[in-house]
Structures are given as C-alpha cells and as structure tokens.
Amino acid sequence: xxxxxxxxxxxxxxxxxxxxxxxxxxxxxxxxxxxxxxxxxxxxxxxxxxxxxxxxxxxxxxxxxxxxxxxxxxxxxxxxxxxxxxxxxxxxxxxxxxxxxxxxxxxxxxxxxxxxxxxxxxxxxxxxxxxxxxxxxxxxxxxxxxxxxxxxxxxxxxxxxxxxxxxxxxxxxxxxxxxxxxxxxxxxxxxxxxxxxxxxxxxxxxxxxxxxxxxxxxxxxxxxxxxxxxxxxxxxxxxxxxxxxxxxxxxxxxxxxxxxxxxxxxxxxxxxxxxxxxxxxxxxxxxxxxx
Ligand SMILES: Cc1cc2nc3c(=O)[nH]c(=O)nc-3n(C[C@H](O)[C@H](O)[C@H](O)COP(=O)(O)OP(=O)(O)OC[C@H]3O[C@@H](n4cnc5c(N)ncnc54)[C@H](O)[C@@H]3O)c2cc1C
Numbered sequence: 001x002x003x004x005x006x007x008x009x010x011x012x013x014x015x016x017x018x019x020x021x022x023x024x025x026x027x028x029x030x031x032x033x034x035x036x037x038x039x040x041x042x043x044x045x046x047x048x049x050x051x052x053x054x055x056x057x058x059x060x061x062x063x064x065x066x067x068x069x070x071x072x073x074x075x076x077x078x079x080x081x082x083x084x085x086x087x088x089x090x091x092x093x094x095x096x097x098x099x100x101x102x103x104x105x106x107x108x109x110x111x112x113x114x115x116x117x118x119x120x121x122x123x124x125x126x127x128x129x130x131x132x133x134x135x136x137x138x139x140x141x142x143x144x145x146x147x148x149x150x151x152x153x154x155x156x157x158x159x160x161x162x163x164x165x166x167x168x169x170x171x172x173x174x175x176x177x178x179x180x181x182x183x184x185x186x187x188x189x190x191x192x193x194x195x196x197x198x199x200x201x202x203x204x205x206x207x208x209x210x211x212x213x214x215x216x217x218x219x220x221x222x223x224x225x226x227x228x229x230x231x232x233x234x235x236x237x238x239x240x241x242x243x244x245x246x247x248x249x250x251x252x253x254x255x256x257x258x259x260x261x262x263x264x265x266x267x268x269x270x271x272x273x274x275x276x277x278x279x280x281x282x283x284x285x286x287x288x289x290x291x
Pocket of ligand 1 (some may be wrong): 045046047048075076077102103104105106107124125126127143144145150151152153154158159162166175176177178204
C-alpha cells in the first residue's frame, strides 16, 4: 500500500471505527459509499481496547476489501493479548485479504492515562508488534506518532527515540495523533528526516465540527489547545451551526498550511461520518488532484 503514498500530488486517507450495532453499521457504510468515489489512498479501521472489537474490525476491513474499490488498513493493539492471540489476529487479517496493518501498542483498559500492564505472554511496546507483523508475511505496516510526545512518555526527546525505533523495526509510514496548529507536526517531520527516517508521516486531522472536538481532542492527545483558536471558536459555543462553519474554516486553514509546507497526505478522523471529510477534500482540491 505504501506505493499509494508515493505520488507527486497531495492525497488523503480516512479513519473509521468498527460499528457496534445495525444503526452504526448503516452510518458507517453510508460514509464509506460517499467517500469511495473520492479515492482515498486507504481507509483504516480502529481496534477496540482489549480486543473488544476484534471480530468487528476483522469483519469491517474484510468487507471493505471484498465489497469496495477501497484499500483497507486494520489497526491492531497489544492490549490484553498473548503473542499467540496476536499471531492469530494477524493471520485473520491476511486471510481476509487485509495486507495493511497499523501496529499500535494500545492504552491500558479503563484509564487511557493509567499504568500499562502487559499480558503475561504479550508485548510491551509497539516496536515489538511491528516486528511481529513483519515476521508473519508481506504486510505494509504503519505506526502512531505524537507531535508533542506521547502523553505518558518521560519527555518528548525520549518519545522521539522510541518513534525512530518503531520505524527502524520496519514501519513503512506513520500517522500522527491529532493536533491543532502545524508547528509540532512540522518539527517532528523535519526531525525524522534529519534522523534518516524518510518514511511518509501523515498528519491526523480531526475536523472541528463541535465544541467537544475542540476541547476533548487536545485533552486526550497531549497536543496544546491554541489560545487564539479557542478565542476564535468558543464565541460560537451556543450556536452549533456557526461553530461548525468557523471550525471547518479553521480546519481547512490548518490543512492548507500543512500542504503549503509540502505535506503530501492528510489522514482524516471521520468518526464514521462523511460530510466534514467530503467538504474538506473538496475545499482543498484533494480529489481533483488525484484524477
Ligand atoms: C494514528 C493513531 C491510531 C491509533 N489507533 C488506535 C486503535 O485502533 N486502538 C487503540 O486502542 N488505540 C489506538 N491509538 C492509541 C494508541 O494505542 C495509544 O496512544 C498508546 O498509548 C500508544 O501507542 P503506541 O503505538 O504509540 O505505543 P508505543 O510506541 O509502544 O509507545 C507507548 C509509550 O511507551 C514509550 N515507549 C515506546 N517504546 C519504548 C521502549 N522500548 N522502552 C521504553 N518506553 C518505550 C513511548 O515513548 C510511549 O510513551 C492510536 C493512536 C494513533 C496516533
């Protein structure tokens, strides 16, 4: 799949989560069908904490592989899994025709910022998962990156070294946690380049459609919440329509700054809805650029 990222025009990819019920399934498939004609580079499906969504992640990525023209990528975490279970899930992905895996460690179940306890026969860090996926077949492997450091890391420099280790373990590309101003992402990109890691780094973009996306995202991600952005958007807090319009303008401006700096791909967190991504792809000319 990484060849789909190696093109001379800007591209985009999208992230979904596996639905829990029939209504969620209908919403997801409506979003998939609306995004399909825009030809994203890939569509990824997250993996629930503790393997809770294992079967749904496999089923969803399998159906994307068989019923659409899209390229699926399945996420995988090491949470609460033995090595044997992880090997089994990776085998299920291969059997479903899914050859692209985002290898992430996962958060401790219950409290994302709590202490990590590995399964007694499991893995502790994502670089081990990268090595395992790589050893089990011809997979294209991605990893998570944090422009401001992982929230539980000792410091940003140490976290950077761990990101480099994941890439050296065999990652083909990395996707970042969401962020709201371009500086941290661009510094991380340049730093990876200087360290000899030339794999694509895709910025994770959360469209600012609601007050919750503005405040909750940074809280969980460790990215700063820029004061000027808060001042610009919070005055619309009681008017969802006006907030969405201003939030989408701010998101489009962030994307434009990244593209102007030579960033080649944007990874949109969709929350299983298509309108914001379709709008941004149109505003940024990303679909037209691919034809
Ligand atoms: C794009 C993206 C997609 C995601 N998808 C999912 C998903 O589908 N499901 C899900 O549950 N979660 C997902 N997450 C969240 C992710 O699982 C958590 O952020 C998790 O806490 C870190 O995962 P990681 O792969 O970066 O872990 P790691 O790279 O293992 O890092 C975890 C922590 O350990 C440190 N560390 C790493 N290696 C070492 C080492 N060798 N020695 C000491 N310390 C080390 C790091 O600095 C960091 O603080 C995603 C995150 C991103 C950015």
